Amino acid sequence: MADSETYSKDFPVSWEEIHRNGKALAWKLLDKGPLEGGKWKGIIAITRGGMVPACIVARELEILMIETFCITSYDVKEQSETKILKAPASVTDNGEGWLIIDDLVDTGATFKLARAKYPKAHFACIYTKPAGEDLVDTSIMSFSQDTWVHFPWDLENQYSTPLARK
DSSP: OOOGGGOOEEEEOOHHHHHHHHHHHHHHHTTOSSBGGGBOSEEEEEETTTHHHHHHHHHHHTOOOEEEEEEEEEETTEEEEEEEEEOOSSOOGGGTTEEEEEEEESSSHHHHHHHHHOTTSEEEEEEEOTTTGGGOSBOSEEOOTTEEEEOGGGOOOOOOOOGGGO
């Protein structure tokens, strides 16, 4: 189990970076779907972190069907039991033709649970860490396992201690 003491590095991500990397993820997925013309049936956003990347990818790929898969696995920086709070009711065929999108795969617990439910879906996220990388079909950037990625929806502007003082 990961806890806050296992994260020795911090990496803040800005809104601009998440948008640029979300668009890069869409480029990688463009024309790769199993439907005619490389289209996808829709997107399943892992809440809450996957909602912003899912919206960016949906816009860029002109996907109108977006479902949410509500899974809990964190309490702040503490890894907790992974459980489904709400699964998409309209997704059938084991997820075939669907994109499952999250912001980050860390330990892989969330994607393991999602893969068990939708084994034929395509799993994509913006960022990966080594422990969960093998569960991802498409991603943009990797971080070391000991890096805590701070997303813009979790941040506010304040003083930052220089790296040399940490």
